[in-house]
Amino acid sequence: MKTHGGKLVKVRLPVLLLTLAGSMLCMRAHAQVVVIANSSVGATAISKAELRDVFTGASSNLKGGMQVLPVLQKQGVVNSGFLNLYVGKSDSAFRASWRSILFSGQGAMPRTLESDAAVVEYVAHTAGAIGYIGETTPHEGVKILVVR
Amino acid sequence: MKQLMIAAIAFASMWPCGGVLASAQSMDDLNLQVHGYATQGFVYSTNNNWDTTSSTDGSAAWTEAVVNLTAQPQSRLRVGVQARYFLLGNYGNSITLDWAQADYKASDKFGFRVGKVKTPMGLLNESQDIDPAQLWVLLPQSVYPIASRNSLLSHYGGVAYGRLPLGEKLGTLEYRGFGGQRIIGADDGFVQPFKDQGITVPSGFTGPLFGGTLRWNTPVQGLTMGATRDVERLSAAIYSHSMPGTLTVPALESSYFFGRYEHNKLMVAGEYNRVILNSDIQFAGIPAILVRYDVRGFYAMASYRLSDRLTSGLYYGSMINLQLPVSSGRYQKDWALCARYDFNPFLYAKIEQHIIDGTGSGFSTSDNSALQPNTRMTMLKLGVSF
Numbered sequence: 001m002k003t004h005g006g007k008l009v010k011v012r013l014p015v016l017l018l019t020l021a022g023s024m025l026c027m028r029a030h031a032q033v034v035v036i037a038n039s040s041v042g043a044t045a046i047s048k049a050e051l052r053d054v055f056t057g058a059s060s061n062l063k064g065g066m067q068v069l070p071v072l073q074k075q076g077v078v079n080s081g082f083l084n085l086y087v088g089k090s091d092s093a094f095r096a097s098w099r100s101i102l103f104s105g106q107g108a109m110p111r112t113l114e115s116d117a118a119v120v121e122y123v124a125h126t127a128g129a130i131g132y133i134g135e136t137t138p139h140e141g142v143k144i145l146v147v148r
Numbered sequence: 149m150k151q152l153m154i155a156a157i158a159f160a161s162m163w164p165c166g167g168v169l170a171s172a173q174s175m176d177d178l179n180l181q182v183h184g185y186a187t188q189g190f191v192y193s194t195n196n197n198w199d200t201t202s203s204t205d206g207s208a209a210w211t212e213a214v215v216n217l218t219a220q221p222q223s224r225l226r227v228g229v230q231a232r233y234f235l236l237g238n239y240g241n242s243i244t245l246d247w248a249q250a251d252y253k254a255s256d257k258f259g260f261r262v263g264k265v266k267t268p269m270g271l272l273n274e275s276q277d278i279d280p281a282q283l284w285v286l287l288p289q290s291v292y293p294i295a296s297r298n299s300l301l302s303h304y305g306g307v308a309y310g311r312l313p314l315g316e317k318l319g320t321l322e323y324r325g326f327g328g329q330r331i332i333g334a335d336d337g338f339v340q341p342f343k344d345q346g347i348t349v350p351s352g353f354t355g356p357l358f359g360g361t362l363r364w365n366t367p368v369q370g371l372t373m374g375a376t377r378d379v380e381r382l383s384a385a386i387y388s389h390s391m392p393g394t395l396t397v398p399a400l401e402s403s404y405f406f407g408r409y410e411h412n413k414l415m416v417a418g419e420y421n422r423v424i425l426n427s428d429i430q431f432a433g434i435p436a437i438l439v440r441y442d443v444r445g446f447y448a449m450a451s452y453r454l455s456d457r458l459t460s461g462l463y464y465g466s467m468i469n470l471q472l473p474v475s476s477g478r479y480q481k482d483w484a485l486c487a488r489y490d491f492n493p494f495l496y497a498k499i500e501q502h503i504i505d506g507t508g509s510g511f512s513t514s515d516n517s518a519l520q521p522n523t524r525m526t527m528l529k530l531g532v533s534f
Contacts, residue, residue, distance in 0.1 A: 105251070
């Protein structure tokens with residue numbers, strides 16, 4: 001019985017681990033994000049380059065000259081999904097680059113909010129604000145920017 | 149005051165993460181932000197003591213703590229101040245003003261900062277002291293010697309800056325023009341070579357500076373290339389065995405050429421730097437002594453992010469002072485292998501191993517009765533930021 005149980009564990013453990021890893025990969029793959037903006041932002045679309053520049057502090061304006069205010073999210077699936085997709089940095093590398101800007105006096109840290117709902121709430125009520133949320137999150141009061 | 153500042157940072161860093169975020173978050177009405185970081189380093193070296201530490205016995209005399217306060221009363225105007233406690237061996241052990249400035253950014257194309265501002269020289273000068281932003285425990289000393297860091301980081305005056313689009317096929321061009329007054333403290337590493345010659349500089353050096361940096365963000369995603377030119381004139385009151393004199397540097401000229409490429413988990417960078425210094429030492433009744441330095445340094449570095457939390461890197465740096473006689477003191481070659489682990493967004497640790505040939509930077513006869521040509525150095529650092 002013990003041997004049988006041991007075999008079961010031996011067989012099932014790798015399967016379990018594979019399933020777990022697979023489901024984590026699926027979670028990552030499904031961490032789709034959308035970019036939202038306050039209604040005062042004139043644009044309806046934004047390029048990946050503009051998005052990267054705004055969220056890395058390289059630029060504070062969109063192409064048309066509109067000044068925008070990026071809003072970050074705390075660590076999580078949506079945050080890492082956004083950073084991987086549009087910024088090309090891990091969370092720690094991304095925050096390290098902002099610390100470089102902050103402590104060298106070249107800029108202030110963007111506001112960091114706790115959840116999708118908090119980002120929607122803030123972006124809806126702040127002129128020029130631009131943020132990112134999970135695609136299934138309700139987003140009344142904000143506009144979605146198409147990323148080209 | 150020092151203890152108070154360190155205690156404040158330690159207290160803030162011990163706060164639960166959410167609390168830290170909340171306290172570091174901008175306060176709504178005044179757009180106020182408070183941030184900081186603190187680091188503790190340890191260095192062990194063979195053969196030679198490094199930069200005034202007793203590193204051959206193992207030294208923990210390497211502590212930094214920084215507090216930063218920024219307010220943004222208008223969307224285009226930002227004011228801020230940053231204070232630093234710095235201790236490295238016999239250097240520092242005092243609180244200094246990193247920068248205190250007003251920054252007006254009219255648009256991406258033009259902005260300016262005035263006050264005590266960071267000097268935008270080379271690839272890394274503005275950020276070389278910001279340990280939480282760096283992979284390395286020690287940046288390549290061939291171009292960014294830590295002993296002179298506090299003085300060369302910033303100046304009193306201003307910086308005009310901007311970012312100009314060159315079209316989709318040409319990328320963007322960033323410019324920084326700077327000018328003002330340089331003040332090099334009496335305890336700075338810049339003064340060490342004079343101390344080694346028996347010359348004291350009790351009030352440090354002062355003088356005007358001006359220069360500029362251009363950075364071209366090429367159309368190749370992640371590739372940046374640039375150059376800096378900096379010209380300074382410095383003077384100081386000096387003493388040799390209580391005999392008063394003057395030391396003037398009519399021309400201290402620095403040039404930097406650099407490039408960096410980042411793609412996903414990979415970063416490679418390189419930089420070449422040349423510093424030419426002509427100084428004139430005068431004591432009453434003695435003919436003027438002319439001293440010339442012509443220091444050339446470069447480094448090449450690469451890093452790779454092994455996981456979200458672990459990054460590793462390797463660099464090679466080399467410098468030579470062509471005006472010194474042939475010996476191991478006129479050059480330095482340094483291989484460094486480093487790893488950084490981020491426990492969470494606030495706490496990190498670094499480990500770095502150096503294999504050094506020559507004693508041209510960071511090794512002084514004041515700290516070593518008989519300098520040896522080779523040194524192995526192991527460095528550890530623990531840091532917290534909020």
